[in-house]
Amino acid sequence: MDEKTEELRDIFTSVTDEETVTESQEDERGSLDQDDRTVEERVEGVVEQMQDRYGFETSLSTSELVAVAYEFYEGHSDAAIADELGVDATDVFQARMALHLIDEDEVPEIDLGALREREADEATLATEYDVSVDEIERYRAIAAAQAESRAANDRYRDEFDSLLADADLTTRMAADAREDGLEDATEGMETDVSF
Structure with missing residues (x-):
């Protein structure tokens, strides 16, 4: 560093507070998705966004709409979801349509x-x-x-897919991987043990 540059740096640091000039770079490493909410809270957020945007009217509460989304991704029929919630199947169908959940x-x-x-x-x-x-x-x-x-470029359906369909897929894949890993680890082991 030459003399002039050093002088300028000294002047700059003397007139500024270092904390106000630069931000701390102490973000944690890890996933790009830093959303601390649970899947259910995130699904509820999507439902609320849709209610705000489209202003749809339904006899179902927000928590019931969240349940409709979960049950839809579990493959249950409108009648089964209606029985679970204690409502009419027509209400479930209308709620699914409002949430863009089309089979x-x-x-x-x-x-x-x-x-x-x-x-x-x-x-x-x-x-x-x-x-x-x-x-x-x-x-x-x-x-x-x-x-x-x-x-809406299927935005809400894609969000439901990523939260509910991918979560189920991830759970199944993790279970399959554990099972495969255990099979590989125990292959050829003698299991006839007497105590």
């Missing part, structure tokens, strides 16, 4: 975009598509939920 198996093999755009009443559409009025109402709800989800 691919329930999507009909008709053009939902065209159905959504149609101005005809449900009775006319039911006759045209040769299904019941209830099915047309259900298909329209699925179409609306898909459109809303796509408009």
Whole structure:
């Protein structure tokens, strides 16, 4: 360091408080995801964000909506979830649609975009598509939920997937790895032991 640079550094350090000039760099090492909330709290956060953004009305509480999300990812039907919560299956279906939780198996093999755009009443559409009025109402709800989800780039569905589907996958993979590890470690060992 030359003389001028050293002088400038001395002046700078004498007029400033070191703590106000630089931030402490004491962040802990580890995962990029430093969210200390539990999975349930994070799922609740996603549900609350969706309620704020879309303002959907439901007879279910936030904790019940969280339960709907969990149960959906467990593969339970609307009827089973409704029994668990003590509500009507229609309420569960509407809650799932509000949360963009659509099972691919329930999507009909008709053009939902065209159905959504149609101005005809449900009775006319039911006759045209040769299904019941209830099915047309259900298909329209699925179409609306898909459109809303796509408009948000499937952001909320992706968050649910990462929290609920990946968590289940991670748990299963860890259990499988432990089992495989134990099998490998005990392979060839004599297990006929008498005390």
